[in-house]
Amino acid sequence: MMKKKLYIFIVIILSFLIFATYKIFVENKTIVEKDTILAMDTQISWVIYEKPSLYPLDLNAKIKTRIDELVKLLSVTDENSEIYKVNHHQERDIKLSEDTKNVVLFALQMAEKTNGALEPTIYPVLREWGFTTGKYQIPDETKIRDLLNYVDYRKVSLKENQIYLPDGMQIDLGAVAKGYIGDEIIKILKANNISSAVINLGGNVQLLGTKPNGDLWNIGLKSPNSQDYIGILRLADCAIVTSGNYERYFIGEDNKRYWHILDGKTGKPADKHINSVTIVTKQGKLGDALSTALFVMGVDEAINYWKQNKDENDAFEMILITDDKKIYITENLVDSFTLQDKYKDYHMVVITL
Template sequence: MIKHSKKIIFLLIITVLIVILKFTTSDSSQKQSKEPINLPISKTAFFMGTVIDINIYEPVSDDVFEDVFEILNSIENKMSLNLNDSEITKINANSGSAEVKVSPETFYVINRGKYYSSLSNGVFDISIGPLVKLWDIGSENARVPSQTEIDNTIKKINYKNILLDESNQSVKLKNYDMMLDLGAIAKGYAADEIIKYLESKNISSAIISLGGNIYAMGVKPNSNPWKIGIQNPFSDRGEHLGIIQVKNKSVVTSGIYERYLEKEGIRYHHILNPFTGYPVENSLASVSIISDKSIDGDGLSTSVFSMDVEEGHKLIETLEGVDAIFVTKNNEIFITSGIESNFRITDDNFKLETLKK
């Protein structure tokens, strides 16, 4: 009888412990579920020939995203080379004949494009449109042109023949068959305009992505800097070779992996040299520009990619608030002085090198 009573008491104690454990676990789960989860509010769309990702780390309404996409739509309608009624198409259609009055936005982007064309001594040239159309890399009509076609086409390229009238906000292409192409700079401008809009809505934490253009707005919800992965140019998109920590910065990457044409075992990437008419040939696989404005990162990434490492590194070191990560075809990485403490390699196949003085 005593043994039986002891058994009943033991079972009662076990039952009470189980109930307490369940209650504690349930209470803990409820408390945990009430804690805020810092996930971004995200929307995706397709503009300007690329996928656009908008990630906002604060409560916002759908109206914000609708406004952002309207900004992108407006820019594309003004600056696309592929729309029949865009301002760029009208400028190109009047090449060699008449000036075209344009919006302040288009005039600003062309002016900045001409500035970077000059800064790079023409290796970046926004009048490269005829050559881009000739190769058409990235479309189903991509092909390797003949040498005669290339020789005839590069004669049409010269940013110095883009005539700007600031007082009238008008643009004229001096010679017949010239063609502007803002594809290498318009996305950067669009990123800056989105950030400007988000700031007007008192939003301070967001990541926006326009293809190879990333803008890290403010800091993460936990107040730490954003960690942006630098694409491995030899691997699938999303595989990184390193991480850069930034806040309120644009990160723009240009490289051989983005768009290309393969013909008879040869890969032709889409960054074309306006002097040779062929894809740029040097030691570089990619260049990432870290800057305050994305339009600057856009113009500089293409410009610097078209130079050798030494020349590009020297140029970036002269520009305030701008840094760069150079990746060579030999898996070497060179960085500028402003990001020495912010960048780290995450792939052992790559090695950080120092330029010889």
């Protein structure tokens, strides 16, 4: 019982720290409703701004029910979830629910599109590092090589709602699940005539519409090296998703930092000299996938990927902050971003076609 209480306490603290990735500046605005729920080791909160006459009283309950439904399907650690059953081969061929199928299919599509930079089968390696158990360690090279034999999204078979994994392979949807949940919350809000709201899912923020008075939202983007904010983004009606090497990490016995974003080709923390990747896009799940994949790619590949996908339906904008104090920002975000004065020593690089 004490261990369980300690685990819950640690999760809450970690969720608070992840929640601090952004600061949402809202002054003199009437909050009609807000709530918070702890799910998938993340503090999910929402703030709704709307005229009371239009606000359905059961909306918070609807949102919580939907989140609970999805967590019970997608959690990699819940023994009753569909993904857990898939990973532990409790049934040889699992027939997935529509939600789980959609998330798995999207993860595999993004894995293919990013050439494995997003790798949904990395879970055995991630667990070996201790990022899912809290028992952090630096695995030896032999162990990593052995586990990498079970890492390859191309070996996952998904036909309609049937999924099959080879023995030893396990799938983790953590790189897209929060974004999918955020998208589903947005759907509920829109279906209930809500036009102004903010959802915070740890490193993900999703904005519905503008502020009630029509102004853009002011989103503070966290500095990778401190607890304050490196700059402010002024945006509306979009998802802003950040992945960084400062979110979940441990210091090894060698006094080096090891973070949870792993390169599926090496089985080690991706280290392409990027501190954080922020994606701005319409879909939370796309921002979720790309913030991880582009972190793994590194600056040059990330820029090429942005250029190649600029005019597609899943177009996005991005900010890359590197360890040599450079901020790479796509041209369409330049007017929306203001660098804080104390970070004027950072060099801004505008990415253009």
